Amino acid sequence: MILEKRLTAVLDAYREQDVLAKGTKINDGRIFVPTSLQEAMTLLTIGAKSGFYPNRGYFLDAGSGDGRMVALLSCLGYKAIGVEFDLELAVYSQGKLEQLKRQGAITADAKIAKGDFTDAGTYQKMGVDFQDIRNIFHGINLVSLRGLVEKIKNESPSGTTLTLYGPFGMFPEFEGLAKVSGPHRLGYVADVAYYQKCRVMNGRRLETAAQQVTAVR
Numbered sequence: 001m002i003l004e005k006r007l008t009a010v011l012d013a014y015r016e017q018d019v020l021a022k023g024t025k026i027n028d029g030r031i032f033v034p035t036s037l038q039e040a041m042t043l044l045t046i047g048a049k050s051g052f053y054p055n056r057g058y059f060l061d062a063g064s065g066d067g068r069m070v071a072l073l074s075c076l077g078y079k080a081i082g083v084e085f086d087l088e089l090a091v092y093s094q095g096k097l098e099q100l101k102r103q104g105a106i107t108a109d110a111k112i113a114k115g116d117f118t119d120a121g122t123y124q125k126m127g128v129d130f131q132d133i134r135n136i137f138h139g140i141n142l143v144s145l146r147g148l149v150e151k152i153k154n155e156s157p158s159g160t161t162l163t164l165y166g167p168f169g170m171f172p173e174f175e176g177l178a179k180v181s182g183p184h185r186l187g188y189v190a191d192v193a194y195y196q197k198c199r200v201m202n203g204r205r206l207e208t209a210a211q212q213v214t215a216v217r
């Protein structure tokens with residue numbers, strides 16, 4: 001199936017949720033706010049054009065919600081995986097992936113595990129080595145973000161990218177990661193910022209994002 005048709009299948013699969021999305025889905029009192037797929041296309045395009053997404057290794061959606069980013073990434077040719085700790089969302093999203101695989105819209109290797117994305121056991125369960133994940137997307141959740149950043153700092157190879165999507169003005173600086181671009185204004189309240197894991201030289205972080213990008217490539 002050609003890309004345009006596959007993309008349409010993914011957008012259609014989530015159209016109903018997108019209508020609800022401006023709102024929320026509430027699980028056990030928690031609020032679920034999915035990424036707009038239109039904005040996701042924009043942020044992936046900006047990232048890819050800027051050379052942030054080397055198409056090797058896995059592209060992880062950390063906290064994959066209803067699976068829309070995993071579906072979109074797979075459709076665009078990335079080895080897409082997701083991790084989601086809410087049981088209802090994990091089961092729902094796995095069902096969506098199966099549906100899209102049957103339609104031929106995404107590849108058979110796209111997968112989502114139920115678990116915590118900071119937990120080594122989650123990746124073992126899916127047969128994935130965390131070091132083989134080279135790009136990570138995260139719809140910002142300030143409770144879990146710190147743990148994710150620590151994991152990238154400690155375990156990921158230099159040059160691994162982290163893309164944060166969330167409300168305007170919510171993008172912190174992280175020791176060990178360089179903000180390489182952003183925030184880019186996407187929609188009414190949504191922005192995106194791109195980070196890369198820094199190479200550490202003599203215990204010192206490389207000074208500027210530009211230096212860092214040059215050094216890693």
Ligand SMILES: C[S@@+](CC[C@H](N)C(=O)[O-])C[C@H]1O[C@@H](n2cnc3c(N)ncnc32)[C@H](O)[C@@H]1O
Pocket residue numbers: 032033034035061062063064065066067068069083084085086089115116117118138139140141144
């Ligand atoms: C803002 S939503 C984004 C969902 C999806 N990535 C998207 O872009 O539409 C954040 C999701 O992360 C999940 N989440 C938060 N912390 C997590 C953790 N430590 N491990 C796994 N999932 C987590 C939440 O349950 C929620 O579904």
